[in-house]
Amino acid sequence: MSPLALRVTKLVIFAIITASVAIIYLKLFKRPPVDVLMKMNKKSKFNHDFGAESFRTVHPVLEENEKGPLDELSDTEENDVSEDDIEDSDTYWRQFIEKNHFIPIGGVYNKCEGTKLQLGSVILIENKEDGSLLARTFVNFTLHDNVTSGTFSIKVKYNSKDLFEYSWELCELEDDIPEVNRTFTCPIQAGKFSKVKDKTIPGYLPAGRYQTKAWIVDEHKKTLLCGYSDFSL
Ligand SMILES: *[C@@H]1O[C@H](CO)[C@@H](O)[C@H](O)[C@H]1NC(C)=O
Ligand SMILES: *[C@@H]1O[C@H](CO)[C@@H](O)[C@H](O)[C@H]1NC(C)=O
Ligand SMILES: *[C@@H]1O[C@H](CO)[C@@H](O)[C@H](O)[C@H]1NC(C)=O
Secondary structure: OOHHHHHHHHHHHHHHHHHHHHHHHHHHHOOOOHHHHHHHHHHOOOOOOOOHHHHOOOOOOOOOOOOOHHHHHHHHOOOOOOHHHHHHHHHHHHHHHHHHOOEEEEEEEOOOOOOOOEEEEEEEEEOOOOOOEEEEEEEEEEEOOOEOOEEEEEEEEEOOEEEEEEEEEHHHOOOOOOHHHOOOOOOEOOEEEEEEEEEEEOOOOOOOEEEEEEEEEEOOOOEEEEEEEEEEO
C-alpha cells in the first residue's frame, strides 16, 4: 500500500470508530427529554401485565430444606381472595389512573404469580421542582399479622436481559434513612397500610426498556407484596 493509501485507510478507520462510538453513546445514553419520555410510556396500554410475564419462573425441583433462589418458592400458596375482590381491585386502580390522567408503569399485587389482587399502582410523573423523572408508587392494603422480619428482593431486566438481582433484610432496608422518612418501621404493625412513595429515576440511566420485579416476603415466607414495573427511557 502506498503511504497515501495507508494514511487514507487509517483516517477512514478512525472516522468509523469515532462515528460508532458516537452512535453507541447516543443510542445508549442519550435519553429523550422528560416530556417525550412521558409520551413514550403513555403509549403502552394500561391493561398489560407490567412485565410480570417476563419474570415468570418455572420452579426448580429443590432438595428438602434447600432454599430457592431469592426465596421465590413462597408464592405457591392457595388464593384466599375471591374473583370478585380481584375484579374490584382491578377496576378500582384502573379508575384511579384514568381519573387522575396518570401514566401507569406498574402495579403492586398481593403475590407474584397466578391471579393477583391489585393493591397499588406505579406511575411515571415529572418532579415539578427540578424536572427529574419520578416513579411514584401508591399502595393500600391490610396487613393481617405483625411483621418482625422478612426480605425485600428485586430483579431488574434491561432490554429484556437480566441486569440485576438482590435481596435485603426487610428491616435493614431503610437503615440509612432517618426514622421519620421511612416507608415503614419494624415491627410493622398489623392493620391498614397506605403509602405513597417517590423514587427518582436517575438521569444517568441509559436509554432502553426497564422491567422490574420487587417483592416482600415475611418471616413465615409468605409473600406480602409483589410489584412489577415496565417502562422505557
Ligand atoms: C388509600 O386509602 C386511604 C384511606 O384508607 C384513602 O384515603 C386513599 O385515597 C387511598 N389511596 C388510594 C390511592 O386509593
Ligand atoms: C401486633 O403487636 C401488637 C403489639 O405491638 C399487639 O398488641 C397486637 O395484638 C399484635 N397483632 C397481631 C395481629 O398479632
Ligand atoms: C425527611 O423528610 C423531611 C420532611 O418531609 C425532609 O425535609 C427531609 O429532606 C427528608 N430527609 C431525607 C434524608 O429524605
